[in-house]
Amino acid sequence: MKVFVTGATGFVGSAVAVELQYRGHDVLGLARSERSANVLREAGLEVHLGDIADPESLIPALDQVDAAIHTAFDHDFSRYEENCMADRRLLDALATALEGTNKPLIATSATVVAGGSDPTTEQDGAVEQIPRSASEAFLGHFEGGVQTGVVRLPPTVHGSGDKAFIPALIALARERGVSAYIETGGNRWPAVHRYDAARLFCDAVEQHRAGTRYHAVAEDGIPFRDIAEAIGDGLGVAAESVPADQAEAHFGWLAMFAAIDNPTSSQWTRKTVGWVPREAGLISDIQTAGYLDPPIH
CATH class of the missing domain: 3.40.50.720 (NAD(P)-binding Rossmann-like Domain)
Structure with missing residues (x-):
């Protein structure tokens, strides 16, 4: 083909x-x-x-x-x-x-x-x-x-070379000295x-x-707090809650994405086409795929 x-x-x-x-x-x-x-x-x-x-x-x-x-x-x-x-x-x-x-x-x-x-x-x-x-x-x-x-x-969608939301969250945590989540951070990211x-x-x-x-x-839905804590641990900064009414001030353009609660199933996809994910999960990737490397100036 x-x-x-x-x-x-x-x-x-x-x-x-x-x-x-x-x-x-x-x-x-x-x-x-x-x-x-x-x-x-x-x-x-x-x-x-x-x-x-x-x-x-x-x-x-x-x-x-x-x-x-x-x-x-x-x-x-x-x-x-x-x-x-x-x-x-x-x-x-x-x-x-x-x-x-x-x-x-x-x-x-x-x-x-x-x-x-x-x-x-x-x-x-x-x-x-x-x-x-x-x-x-x-x-x-x-x-x-x-x-x-x-x-x-x-x-x-993560992996080495990612330039989307996770790198943006890491850059923000570096800049602010804190890796934040909104309220309890219970909202979920697939x-x-x-x-x-x-x-x-x-x-x-x-x-x-x-x-x-x-x-x-x-991964159906990773609590955003777990993502923030993985970033915080990797950078050596605290992971802390931000009230919802202060989210935009802290996150800027990322605020709407940091608030996403989007638990998602792939059971039908897996059953129908036989798709089986086999790569590292997000938290593991944050720790090992170069996300936390010092920025190159």
Whole structure:
């Protein structure tokens, strides 16, 4: 199988590309620049030049492949809602171009978009009021002959090279001299290692089931206090509670994420595709995967 991967130079997408190659598939990676293209070529990937901001630039790649995996996303949180709608338009354009081909199109969503159960399950639909739910709107294209599917990722996809929420929390703890949690810190974060997430993307494209949601969740819900304490222990600073009305002042843009309570099950995913997470858990990774190394200036 030849698979088109957007975000193939990114944290998750690069792991997906490696896993696809390991399984014997050919990979066509999306590159926005010649610099990114060279990175992909050095990794043994074919290259398609294009930009997720220009959906039409991606369409020609679809004729060259048997399936597509979309992991790219603009993580500029100052334009978060706008970026979510742009992702919706891109996925709609890709799915429309693939209608009648019966080719798989597997995209990325987030566990936080779903509501209704505790823990959230794969059968829980996306809540329209949550911006990232826009990334699941394309699922209905299965009625037009596209094998649509989404892999929902938890708030933290961890591993060496992570540049998202955990590194941001560590940087904040260094700056403030305290590793904080809100109130009791009992709110729960699901988590997955990037390599385990990559394996699920590959399982989803190989075992495609139209209109399906998969949960890339290795740990159902880690109390945020445990995360804060692991960071505090690693940095040698106290882990302390912050009242809810002071959370924004302490955490800044991270406040809404530090408050997330998102227990999420992956039982259906594991049973259906045989996915078994096998990498380190989040707390272990915080301690051993370089998260706590002194910053390089």
